[in-house]
Amino acid sequence: xxxxxxxxxxxxxxxxxxxxxxxxxxxxxxxxxxxxxxxxxxxxxxxxxxxxxxxxxxxxxxxxxxxxxxxxxxxxxxxxxxxxxxxxxxxxxxxxxxxxxxxxxxxxxxxxxxxxxxxxxxxxxxxxxxxxxxxxxxxxxxxxxxxxxxxxxxxxxxxxxxxxxxxxxxxxxxxxxxxxxxxxxxxxxxxxxxxxxxxxxxxxxxxxxxxxxxxxxxxxxxxxxxxxxxxxxxxxxxxxxxxxxxxxxxxxxxxxxxxxxxxxxxxxxxxxxxxxxxxxxxxxxxxxxxxxxxxxxxxxxxxxxxxxxxxxxxxxxxxxxxxxxxxxxxxxxxxxxxxxxxxxxxxxxxxxxxxxxxxxxxxxxxxxxxxxxx
Numbered sequence: 001x002x003x004x005x006x007x008x009x010x011x012x013x014x015x016x017x018x019x020x021x022x023x024x025x026x027x028x029x030x031x032x033x034x035x036x037x038x039x040x041x042x043x044x045x046x047x048x049x050x051x052x053x054x055x056x057x058x059x060x061x062x063x064x065x066x067x068x069x070x071x072x073x074x075x076x077x078x079x080x081x082x083x084x085x086x087x088x089x090x091x092x093x094x095x096x097x098x099x100x101x102x103x104x105x106x107x108x109x110x111x112x113x114x115x116x117x118x119x120x121x122x123x124x125x126x127x128x129x130x131x132x133x134x135x136x137x138x139x140x141x142x143x144x145x146x147x148x149x150x151x152x153x154x155x156x157x158x159x160x161x162x163x164x165x166x167x168x169x170x171x172x173x174x175x176x177x178x179x180x181x182x183x184x185x186x187x188x189x190x191x192x193x194x195x196x197x198x199x200x201x202x203x204x205x206x207x208x209x210x211x212x213x214x215x216x217x218x219x220x221x222x223x224x225x226x227x228x229x230x231x232x233x234x235x236x237x238x239x240x241x242x243x244x245x246x247x248x249x250x251x252x253x254x255x256x257x258x259x260x261x262x263x264x265x266x267x268x269x270x271x272x273x274x275x276x277x278x279x280x281x282x283x284x285x286x287x288x289x290x291x292x293x294x295x296x297x298x299x300x301x302x303x304x305x306x307x308x309x310x311x312x313x314x315x316x317x318x319x320x321x322x323x324x325x326x327x328x329x330x331x332x333x334x335x336x337x338x339x340x341x342x343x344x345x346x347x348x349x350x351x352x353x354x355x356x357x358x359x360x361x362x363x364x365x366x367x368x369x370x371x372x373x374x
Contacts, residue, residue: 065091066308069106070123072295076330077123084315090308095119104129110138110300117302120309123295123316127163128212130296131357134160140301146314153352154294154335163353164317165331166294168346169213171279172251172259172266184258187217187281187288190238191229197236199257201247204240205230205367209262209293211360214367216291218359219351226359227366234370252276262293263332263344280346289349294335296353 070077074096081092098105107129110119114137122139124130133139134156143159154163171184177199184190190200203210218226234240241247244261245268251259252274266278282288297316299309315321319339325331326343333344 063089064305064308065093066120066305066312067093067095067118068121068123068312069095069110069119071097071106071125071129072123072330073125076325076328079328080316080321080325084312088311088315090311092312107133111136114138114301117300117304119300120303120305121297121299121312123297125295126212126293127161127296127353128357128360130161130298131354133298138301139298140303140306142299142310142313144310144314144317146318149319149336150317151335151337151348153348153350156354161296161298162313162317163294163296163335165322165325165334166292167263167332168280168293168344168348169209169291170261170263170266171281172248172261172269172276173279174251174254174257175275175277176254177257183277183279184281185279185284188229189281190258191232191236195257197233197238200233200236200260201239201241201250201256201258202233202260203243203247205371206364209244209291210260211364211367212293212356213260213291214363215359216349216351216356218363219355220288220349223359223362223366226363227370230367230370240371267332278344280344283347287347289347292333292335292346292348294353295331 068081074094077094077096081094084090085092095106095109106122106124110117110122110133113119122130122133130139139160141156141159144162147155147162150162150164155161171187171190173183182194184194189195205211205214214226214230217229220226221229239250239256241250244265247256247259248261248265248269249259250256251261252269252272254275263278266276269276270278280290282290297313299306299313303309319334319336319341322331322334322336322339323341326334326341331343333346334341335348
């Protein structure tokens with residue numbers, strides 16, 4: 001067993017916007033720090049006073065319980081668990097992440113319990129750690145019939161995990177500094193001389209979703225061309241800073257024309273009234289597409305409540321739940337193409353998440369070489 005430590009990876013009423021380039025949208029994702037281990041060793045956290053609306057599709061009824069480990073903030077996941085309990089009669093025993101450890105803490109817990117599994121379902125807020133669990137033999141296959149309309153790029157071919165909903169990478173442009181005709185249409189606009197390098201900000205690509213972005217580019221165009229792209233970006237004088245929130249702030253304040261960030265950060269700038277718009281790149285027919293970072297869900301090998309685990313997986317990956325999680329402000333988009341839901345409409349990259357995962361180490365080593373302070 002390998003214990004792992006990989007870093008990192010609108011609100012209700014958001015109006016849907018069809019995007020082939022840029023768009024402005026609002027809201028803020030709630031977070032809070034109450035953490036509970038309810039399966040054995042803790043007390044239940046207080047239930048929220050308000051309930052999310054029930055999904056249109058009625059799930060099957062069950063009995064007993066299901067043990068769910070989740071890296072999703074309790075303020076969001078607890079509402080879903082309560083609703084699932086009311087809809088199915090199955091009691092949820094949740095184990096939430098600890099903020100300091102986030103996903104890796106739960107992943108390591110699952111690995112340490114492999115000989116005597118406690119967890120039935122792992123609901124993760126990213127995909128790399130979920131795939132790592134599959135590689136280590138901690139997951140069991142389950143091909144959900146509800147996943148039939150989810151693109152192959154977002155589910156394991158053997159059913160070991162399924163992705164759903166999520167957020168996206170975006171180029172946040174300052175509208176006071178760039179006219180619409182000059183907005184970037186492709187990530188390669190960042191390296192073709194269209195913009196001065198010091199007018200672009202990115203987070204260190206050895207960490208977080210910028211690291212995932214690097215791996216996705218490597219998966220899409222190959223390691224050699226991927227490394228060449230990032231070397232050109234570095235040589236252009238791009239500003240490399242300490243996180244996506246910083247790139248967002250710099251674009252919002254007009255310190256740069258373009259900040260590479262995530263949609264959840266970008267929405268905060270829009271909520272604050274900053275002169276910015278989100279641009280989603282390579283959206284044309286045959287284009288590279290834009291990175292989407294989804295949630296994932298998986299059944300644990302040897303799950304003590306396997307039937308109930310399958311019922312929950314069917315429930316959480318449904319289109320109804322994507323809709324609800326978008327309305328709650330947790331998701332920014334559905335990964336189902338042309339889904340009739342509120343939220344952003346973004347064409348994702350045509351690479352399977354496993355291909356991205358497989359490039360993480362190679363891309364990370366190259367990013368360290370290119371961007372490390374000498």
